[in-house]
Amino acid sequence: MDFQMDTFLTYCATFGEGYLLVGPEDPETEEPTITVEHPKLCHVFTDPVKPTRALAGIRVWKDVYLGQMVAVVYLADGRVIAYVGPKNSETIAASVAFINGSFTQLKVQQNEINEVPLVRCQWRPDGKAEAEDAFEVQDRINLTILNRLIISKSQAYRQRWMTGGQIAQAKKGKKGVDAKPPFDPGADTLWHVPAPDAKFGDFDQVDITQILNSVRDDVLDFAGITQLPAHYLMGRMANISGDTLTQAESGHKLRTQARQRSVGWALEKAMRLVFKYKGNLEKAKELDAEVIWGDAEIRSLAEKADAAVKFAQAFAQAPPFMVPVIAEMMDLDPDQIDRLVADAEEWQAQQQAREDQQMKAQHENAMALTKEGAKAKAGPGGQPTNKQS
Numbered sequence: 001m002d003f004q005m006d007t008f009l010t011y012c013a014t015f016g017e018g019y020l021l022v023g024p025e026d027p028e029t030e031e032p033t034i035t036v037e038h039p040k041l042c043h044v045f046t047d048p049v050k051p052t053r054a055l056a057g058i059r060v061w062k063d064v065y066l067g068q069m070v071a072v073v074y075l076a077d078g079r080v081i082a083y084v085g086p087k088n089s090e091t092i093a094a095s096v097a098f099i100n101g102s103f104t105q106l107k108v109q110q111n112e113i114n115e116v117p118l119v120r121c122q123w124r125p126d127g128k129a130e131a132e133d134a135f136e137v138q139d140r141i142n143l144t145i146l147n148r149l150i151i152s153k154s155q156a157y158r159q160r161w162m163t164g165g166q167i168a169q170a171k172k173g174k175k176g177v178d179a180k181p182p183f184d185p186g187a188d189t190l191w192h193v194p195a196p197d198a199k200f201g202d203f204d205q206v207d208i209t210q211i212l213n214s215v216r217d218d219v220l221d222f223a224g225i226t227q228l229p230a231h232y233l234m235g236r237m238a239n240i241s242g243d244t245l246t247q248a249e250s251g252h253k254l255r256t257q258a259r260q261r262s263v264g265w266a267l268e269k270a271m272r273l274v275f276k277y278k279g280n281l282e283k284a285k286e287l288d289a290e291v292i293w294g295d296a297e298i299r300s301l302a303e304k305a306d307a308a309v310k311f312a313q314a315f316a317q318a319p320p321f322m323v324p325v326i327a328e329m330m331d332l333d334p335d336q337i338d339r340l341v342a343d344a345e346e347w348q349a350q351q352q353a354r355e356d357q358q359m360k361a362q363h364e365n366a367m368a369l370t371k372e373g374a375k376a377k378a379g380p381g382g383q384p385t386n387k388q389s
Helices: 002-015 091-099 132-154 209-226 230-234 242-277 301-317 320-329 334-378
Strands: 017-025 032-037 042-046 054-063 068-075 079-084 104-110 118-122 160-163 199-202
Touching: 002 017, 002 032, 002 242, 017 042, 017 242, 032 242, 042 118, 054 118, 118 242, 132 209, 209 230, 230 242, 301 320, 320 334
Parallel strands: none
Antiparallel strands: 017 032, 017 118, 042 054, 054 068, 068 079, 079 104, 160 199
């Protein structure tokens, strides 16, 4: 699954959704399989009352061996129905053909987990793709860039004009093709006309500064809508402090964390299906399992080291009941907090045991010294000595 994660995230961001298909055990690895499916070829029908429950799923593709479209329907009661259709690679046409009855049923078999193994990941709550809100801005940028290219092409040779002369008509060649025009621009050509009053000139070049500025403004609008830091798109940074960069990237970080939660639910659902294939029904019903993501913010090694030292000092000096509070303020997840509290309690217990052992050893040493002092005072025979100075 690791090598397919990038593909899965790309599908989710590009199409607004992604699909994972959980299959039975692979004979080679003896483990259930998880494959990433193209969003245009899959769909999951959910329960309107409980959207997290799949009622049915469908997957369509073109089989290279059969040369036909193949569709597989997964039902909630565990039935898996395979269909074969026409020789067509167009997804939309295949969907229409499926609705019109051009597909014929091939076979029906029972899924061993009695559940729809196709998991849909919704990238955003509104179902849109990542950049879908900024498509209008992107269209403006594309149009402006096209205009700039046209102007640059037309201004490669400055537009020329002539007065006081007549342009001779081009003569036809032997094969009916127009001959060379009378004025052909080039570094090694000379223009000449018989009229003595003929004048030549050229128009001023077009200033495209406003076009470039409008593109920059549109890029800033794109960054504001998509919550991307502007310096990611502009590629220029000048006189920017660290706090300014952190503030500029805060929206991007929060958006990334939101996407991690939505994608994490799909991965957790897929893992529960894996355990169901393995026959571990107890773990298949686990609802507190979660995907552990890396930090969404990029931090330098010096920042991590400084934070680690401060965290250690805070936990070492804080009383036990303050450890969970400090951990929550540091944005640690519940599992990390539980592990931290357990480790802190274990460390305190070991520290208390060492202190008790030291106190016991000191007490035993003190008792031994007391006994030796009493024996020294008693003298030979165990009788107290009475010396006069």
